[in-house]
Amino acid sequence: MWKYTALLAAGLGFSLPAAAEVINDYQGAGCRYEGAVGKDGKPEGKGEWRCRDGRSYSGQFKQGRFHGKGVYSVRVTLPVFLETFNVNSTKLRDMDLDGTFRNGYADGSFKVSQGGTLLFVMKFDKGMMQAVNLPNAAKK
Template identity: 55%
Template structure:
């Protein structure tokens, strides 16, 4: 009987929600993270990472890194470099990268968007571009 009483207690401990927090600075001076953190104090789950220079990422995190579905955005004043993609990348200005990330890198399908319009669709493998295509609407217009 006592083992049946322990099950709800064990389930309650294991299913504890991750805590919400603000980590500042995080991944660089002028950058901060807000939302879910794991027991290790690193971003885990859904959150927002943003920097004064205009870079930001909203989406999934795992062990403190971009992981899962997310959107990485850069302001007009900054640049991002698309390969290999990571939080310190630079080259393209004023665009968002919408797609999937793994271990801090773009991984899988990423759509580059500027002013609300898709520019191109890329396929990444751990931060390296393996394929680039025009979006379907742009390809049909030609």
């Protein structure tokens, strides 16, 4: 009986999520990360990154970079360069970009919405915009 209890306890230990940590001024002054971190102290796993200027990202991180499924939101008041997308924020102001990131850059298909309404679908390759299309429903 005791060996099963020990196995259960060990199994639970492996399934528990990493403790959430806060990193202030992460990727720039006025930006803050909150979520899982790796042994190196960098974001690793699920977390949120928010900046006072209105940029934010909620999703997966790997070795401190956006990596995996996530949503990048742009609510900036002054123009800033969005390195993740290789564009100026004025082109994406008040929009949410939902897609996949690889090594800190947008990669693949992104649904772009504003106020919950899907506006268009953008395709990126390593942060470089390749195409912009209307959503299927709007094409009809």
